[in-house]
Amino acid sequence: MIDTFDLSILVEPALNWFYENKRDLPWRQGRNPYGIWVSEIMLQQTRVEAVIPYYHRFMEHLPDIKALAEYPEDRLLKLWEGLGYYNRVRNMQKAAQVIVEQYGGEMPKTYEEIVSLPGIGPYTAGAIASIAFSERVPAVDGNVLRILSRVAEDDRDILKESTKKSVAASIKQIMPEASGDFNQALMEIGALVCIPNGEPKCDQCPWQFCCKACANKSYDRLPVKTKAKARRIEERTVLLIRDGEKILLGKRPAKGLLAGLYELPNVPGYQIKEEVLTFVREQGLVPLQIKELPEAKHIFSHIEWHMKGYMVQVADVESYHVTAEGPLPSDYLLVELSQVQKEFAIPTAFEKYTEFVSLSHGPEKNTF
Ligand code: SF4
Known part of the structure; x- marks a missing residue:
């Protein structure tokens, strides 16, 4: 279980690994909260390689929050064409309009303010607040839940809200000052090493020394997820x-x-x-x-x-x-x-x- 596993031993190896192995992605240039937001929303259903050209095009057309707030909806949907799940970009525009009205067009700087915007959930708010503003908050998505449930050999159902909350609370306790880097390190380990489909690359993982799933070869059955309903x-x-x-x-x-x-x-x-x-x-x-x-x-x-x-x-x-x-x-x-x-x-x-x-x-x- 994650609550009985000493998560603090994961922090330093994860950060060191991240500084050596992180991918050079366009939204990692600087700490522009708007760019981080756009990338996180695009990445929700789409692979990194596919997102990159969309990200560049979006940022060229709509370089800041004010531009997004004012853009005609039909043209906005056209810009999003190919990414699907159009409500994501509609909600982004609603949030941009709130930011223009209430925060003068600048992204608010705290997790609590960010998470109250339309279409921004705890994961995206955590990513923006930690990466752009260094707030010590976690950003827990399916990748993070997968890798931590493996390390600690935690067999709780990761689709349950109670599991997500418990994992987020445990990470918050060990969150280092470099909170944005740590959150990105978790995301990057999930994307490159402890991958969702296929065998995890334990020999390249900074946590091999302490990972229970690796020691017991139990990673195939982790994370536990309730079966989705048939479509x-x-x-x-x-x-x-x-x-x-x-x-x-x-x-x-x-x-x-x-x-x-x-x-x-x-x-x-x-x-x-x-x-x-x-x-x-x-x-x-x-x-x-x-x-x-x-x-x-x-x-x-x-x-x-x-x-x-x-x-x-x-x-x-x-x-x-x-x-x-x-x-x-x-x-x-x-x-x-x-x-x-x-x-x-x-x-x-x-x-x-x-x-x-x-x-x-x-x-x-x-x-x-
Ligand atoms: S050691 Fe293997 S199973 Fe454990 S977190 Fe790393 S990649 Fe995943």
Whole structure:
């Protein structure tokens, strides 16, 4: 158990190892609290190597908290496109607006103030407060819980709030003056040595001399995690509806999965061609040709979408416009492909289909 293990013996070896082995990452240049914040939010669901180019682009466009607070939401989502989990960046913007209103645009300097901002939990607040402001607070995430549960051979369930709190309290007691470096050392050991998938690299670990899991070869069963609930599977039919150089987009509801984002029109269940053509006509469009696209799968945290797709070429909308508003229902819009590329963030769930019209990174695969 961590509470009966003398964690203080871990501090010096971890710091020495960190100073020799730390990776040179862009957010480690200086101690800019905004940069640390941006990187920590991006890193929540994405690997370091993948985050780096996004981080540079984000910081170029939005170099400070004020710029983030004022940026138009659609462009912000476009900047985040590819990272997914868009609520993270929406919450960042809300927090930035609070910081501008209440703290003059400067990140507040204490853990308590930082953790009270929208979308900033104990881990991110601990990382910002310790790395940028040297406050002696822990930053406990899944990596830290994994490595400490191994060192101390602690078999409590790390997904339980009570375990997280207990581990955080134990780390707080041994937190050195170099608190930011120590927190980063824990993160780095978790990322490079005591890795989540695959065998830990105990021969490179600064804690091999005292690690119980290494001595007893028990690391395979640690950390203990309760089994996650099986994801719900949803079948959907995704439609790539084109009129020459334009494509039909819908906007998702303001709440729920992928809230408020633009999307390719899609309907529940696996539809056959005739049903798709009926749907297209119901939108006031005239289908000319229909072609089946490959199946695709996208995994969200609690849901899996299993998708079937069709590309439908429709008659030029201008040629049968009957009113000033056009024939489309208000929840759809027809947008030039070049404009979609520049201004609209389409969730990666649709990537397999947007590839067919060069909206994602791949080349255009197929047209009529
Ligand atoms: S010695 Fe091995 S099991 Fe123990 S913390 Fe280090 S890498 Fe993990």
